[in-house]
Amino acid sequence: MEKIAVVDFGGQYTHLEARRIRQLGVYSEIVSPQVKPEELKGYNGIILSGGPSSVYDKGAPVCDPAILEIGIPVLGLCYGHQLLSRTLGGEVKPGKVQEFGPASLSPDMGHPLFQGVKSHTEVWMSHGDEVAKLPMGFRAIGSTSDCANAAVANDERKFYGLQFHPEVTHSVEGNTMLRNFLSICGCKFEWDMKHYLASLEDQVRKQCEGKKVFLLVSGGVDSTVAFELLNRALGPDRVLGLHIDNGLMRKGESAEVLEFMNREGFHNLHVKDASEQFLTALRGVHAPETKRKIIGETFLTVKDAAAAELQLDPSEWMLAQGTIYPDTIESGGTSHAAVIKTHHNRVQGILDLMAQGNVVEPLAELYKDEVRELGRMLDIPNTLIDRHPFPGPGLGVRLLCSDGKEESIPADVTNKVNEVLQAKGLTGEVLPVKSVGVQGDARTYAHPCLIRGTRDYQIADVATTELLNRVRSVNRVVLEIQALDGAYTATAMECNRTHLDFLRETDAICTQTLYREKLYESVWQMPVVLLPLLKGGKPVFVLRPVLSSEAMTARFAELPFAVLDALWKELRTLGAGALLYDITHKPPGTIEWE
Ligand code: XMP
Numbered sequence: 389m390e391k392i393a394v395v396d397f398g399g400q401y402t403h404l405e406a407r408r409i410r411q412l413g414v415y416s417e418i419v420s421p422q423v424k425p426e427e428l429k430g431y432n433g434i435i436l437s438g439g440p441s442s443v444y445d446k447g448a449p450v451c452d453p454a455i456l457e458i459g460i461p462v463l464g465l466c467y468g469h470q471l472l473s474r475t476l477g478g479e480v481k482p483g484k485v486q487e488f489g490p491a492s493l494s495p496d497m498g499h500p501l502f503q504g505v506k507s508h509t510e511v512w513m514s515h516g517d518e519v520a521k522l523p524m525g526f527r528a529i530g531s532t533s534d535c536a537n538a539a540v541a542n543d544e545r546k547f548y549g550l551q552f553h554p555e556v557t558h559s560v561e562g563n564t565m566l567r568n569f570l571s572i573c574g575c576k577f578e579w580d581m582k583h584y585l586a587s588l589e590d591q592v593r594k595q596c597e598g599k600k601v602f603l604l605v606s607g608g609v610d611s612t613v614a615f616e617l618l619n620r621a622l623g624p625d626r627v628l629g630l631h632i633d634n635g636l637m638r639k640g641e642s643a644e645v646l647e648f649m650n651r652e653g654f655h656n657l658h659v660k661d662a663s664e665q666f667l668t669a670l671r672g673v674h675a676p677e678t679k680r681k682i683i684g685e686t687f688l689t690v691k692d693a694a695a696a697e698l699q700l701d702p703s704e705w706m707l708a709q710g711t712i713y714p715d716t717i718e719s720g721g722t723s724h725a726a727v728i729k730t731h732h733n734r735v736q737g738i739l740d741l742m743a744q745g746n747v748v749e750p751l752a753e754l755y756k757d758e759v760r761e762l763g764r765m766l767d768i769p770n771t772l773i774d775r776h777p778f779p780g781p782g783l784g785v786r787l788l789c790s791d792g793k794e795e796s797i798p799a800d801v802t803n804k805v806n807e808v809l810q811a812k813g814l815t816g817e818v819l820p821v822k823s824v825g826v827q828g829d830a831r832t833y834a835h836p837c838l839i840r841g842t843r844d845y846q847i848a849d850v851a852t853t854e855l856l857n858r859v860r861s862v863n864r865v866v867l868e869i870q871a872l873d874g875a876y877t878a879t880a881m882e883c884n885r886t887h888l889d890f891l892r893e894t895d896a897i898c899t900q901t902l903y904r905e906k907l908y909e910s911v912w913q914m915p916v917v918l919l920p921l922l923k924g925g926k927p928v929f930v931l932r933p934v935l936s937s938e939a940m941t942a943r944f945a946e947l948p949f950a951v952l953d954a955l956w957k958e959l960r961t962l963g964a965g966a967l968l969y970d971i972t973h974k975p976p977g978t979i980e981w982e
Contacts (some may be wrong), residue, residue: 389583390575392416393431395423397439397449397467403713404940405435405465405555407755408563410584413577414570425454433461433573436468438553442517443470443480450475461546461573466515469549473540476523476547485534487513490558493538496529501541501548501568504561511538511552511559518551546572556941581761585617588750592621595748596706602695603708604687605629605657606637607645608778610710610751613763615654617750618708620766624656627708628700632690634683635663635888636782639896648772658698662690666784670883674789676824676982677730679883683781684735707741709733711749712759714939718826728831728978729824732780755938776899776913777939784883785982787891788821790920792880795820797835804859805837812851814841818862820878821919825863827976834863838876838968842867845946848971856976864972864981869931869949870956871966872924879927881920891918894929894959901955911945912936917981919968926965931955934979942974 394406396418409416416435419427428434434455441448453475456462464472470480493511495502511532519537522528526547530539538551548569554562570577601618605611618627629649633642642659649657669682695705711733719734720727733749741747751759756777763773779785797818809816816839825832837855842848852865881887895916902908914933921928931952936942947969956967970977 390414390432390579391430392433392435392570392573392575393419393423393428394435394437395419395421395451395468397421397437397441397471399438399440399465399467400940401553401555402437402439403717404938405437407758407938408555408566409435409570410579412563412567412570413579414575415579415583421449421451423451423455425452425458428455428458428460431460432575433463433569436462436464436472438466438468438514441467442482443467443474456545456547461569462548463569464547464549465555466551466553469540469551470517470519472547472549473519473523473526473537476526478519478523478526479521480517481520482516483518483535487515487532487534489513491532491534491538491552493530493532493552495539499529499541500572501529501539501565503568504564506561509561511554511562512556513552515551519549557937581758581765585762585765588617589621592618592748592750596622596626599706600626600628600704601706601708601748602691602700603627603629603710604691605631605645605649606710606778606780607631607641607648608710609756609763609773609775610712610759612710612768612772613759613766614708614710614749614751616766616768617762618748619654619656621750627656628698629654629657630691630694631657631659632687633659633661633663634666634686634782634784635885636666636683636784636883638778638783638899639892652769658694660690660694662686665690667883667885667888670784672882674791674882676785676788679784679789679982680730680732680781681735683784684730684732685737687732687780688735688737706746706748707738708748708750709738711752712754712756713752714755716752717940728826729982755940757937774909776908776911779980783888783891783895785980786895786915786917787881787883787887788823788917788919788981789881789883790821790878792878792920794878798861801835801859801861805855805862808854808858809839809841809851812847812854814839814847814851816840817876819866819876819919819921821921823864823981825972825977826974827863832863832976834861836864836866836970837862838866838868840868843949845971852971856972864970864977866930866968866970869952869967869969870960872926872960874924874965876928876966877922879920879922881918887918890927890963891916893962894918894964897958897962898931898955901951901958905948905951907947907951911947912942913979914945915980923965926963928966928968929959929964930968930970930981932970932979932981934974936974936979939979942979944971944973
């Protein structure tokens with residue numbers, strides 16, 4: 389089988405590089421920088437990924453230079469481009485200017501890497517260093533106004549380097565460039581999801597040889613696809629699903645899951661209401677990471693108790709999970725990545741089971757949209773496949789907890805915010821709560837800034853970018869859609885039934901609105917968040933509708949204001965004090981608030 393190796397230097401987009409190659413019809417795998425040259429001999433090409441280090445940093449990741457002697461084409465991207473040049477005798481230095489975001493590339497139109505690409509094409513940059521001097525045998529085949537060696541080539545050896553990221557969708561013709569590289573590698577573009585499904589089933593059969601599997605089935609897209617896949621690969625007698633109602637699900641969800649599974653003919657599913665156990669474990673807990681860990685570990689405790697009740701012999705059973713790739717990378721699960729948040733399927737108890745070889749995760753290499761594609765191939769109905777993603781810890785993360793102590797915002801932060809907003813004719817304030825974000829590949833925990841005075845998403849977007857670039861202690865911006873009179877004041881909030889039921893009801897109303905207004909499919913996901921804040925003495929909600937395809941990056945969605953105003957009327961009747969609307973992209977925000 390034709391395949392491409394992506395050497396992982398810890399870049400945020402490494403996995404996306406591998407995924408793009410698969411989307412283009414060629415199988416690809418991620419390999420560690422420690423890979424031995426002989427292990428790469430069966431590959432058609434090598435991609436050296438981006439990464440957060442500078443090539444001249446002490447301890448910066450490198451690979452064996454003998455990899456460059458195997459005689460197969462190599463494409464270096466960003467850090468990989470710099471490493472390629474430096475390894476072959478070129479020079480890498482801090483650039484005169486750093487480039488982040490869009491740049492216009494002027495490519496050498498006659499070069500095979502740029503076949504079909506326009507003479508000026510938008511590419512996405514994210515670098516401080518640059519290749520200042522090319523190695524022998526190389527020439528520049530593309531430049532931007534700030535980067536002379538934005539694209540380089542040694543055609544004789546089929547070595548190429550790109551300073552930008554062709555794999556991100558913002559590099560408009562990036563896919564064409566990657567396809568051209570694959571053609572240079574001699575690939576025929578014959579790989580597809582069908583091949584992947586067949587190899588996944590084989591893989592599962594091998595990994596679970598002589599064992600049965602116990603799968604936690606939330607009823608969402610990932611766990612349902614994993615359930616169907618395991619049933620097909622191992623047969624229903626060797627698979628048992630367990631649906632746990634953790635008290636953190638959406639309105640009526642557990643009953644719906646059960647009904648769906650029955651309708652679809654899954655009879656090997658056991659259901660357990662453990663809501664009391666989860667809520668007891670979460671009592672008095674406020675820190676988001678602690679909540680996540682408690683939820684993840686409680687899943688395991690409940691699973692063990694259910695297995696004991698069902699008299700399953702632990703030596704015969706493995707744990708299966710519907711983990712997908714972003715769960716791993718955000719939990720800091722690759723060698724150079726930071727922990728953004730601990731996904732429920734990556735808590736210590738699971739890591740211990742993994743170390744014993746007792747966990748099977750057939751979807752662990754895939755992104756959400758690939759899981760959906762696989763699900764369609766497995767004939768899972770679109771009504772389930774197209775449901776918005778919902779995190780394992782559910783409303784437990786969307787209900788922000790606090791002891792209610794008012795946190796004062798430093799005067800210099802307020803001043804800076806006012807300065808930016810006044811220059812744009814807007815007003816606003818920094819809210820006395822904190823939530824998780826992701827900036828420069830790392831976790832942030834900072835305040836949201838609320839803005840008022842515009843109903844133009846573009847103006848709000850520009851103000852948001854400026855606020856987030858200039859004010860470090862702010863990692864999100866929200867627009868105040870409607871609110872009662874009075875100040876925003878801190879209040880105590882916990883994952884108890886009263887607060888969860890209020891959020892559940894609000895979430896149900898917001899989702900119904902999306903369906904009613906025929907907006908459900910135009911939005912990728914829409915978390916509804918309950919903040920530990922009161923306005924006019926009533927609770928404050930945030931809507932977080934986003935557009936995304938892989939969940940690694942996202943844009944805020946622009947819902948019509950008339951819909952939001954109508955929604956506010958409903959929420960006010962329910963007892964809400966304010967409706968806020970998150971206008972932060974990811975990064976620097978994450979999709980979920982917590
Ligand atoms: P963030 O908030 O990190 O979320 O931008 C990216 C996607 O992942 C989902 N998410 C989770 N899914 N277990 C899951 O199964 C989790 O612990 C978890 N945390 C976040 C989130 O809903 C979004 O789709």
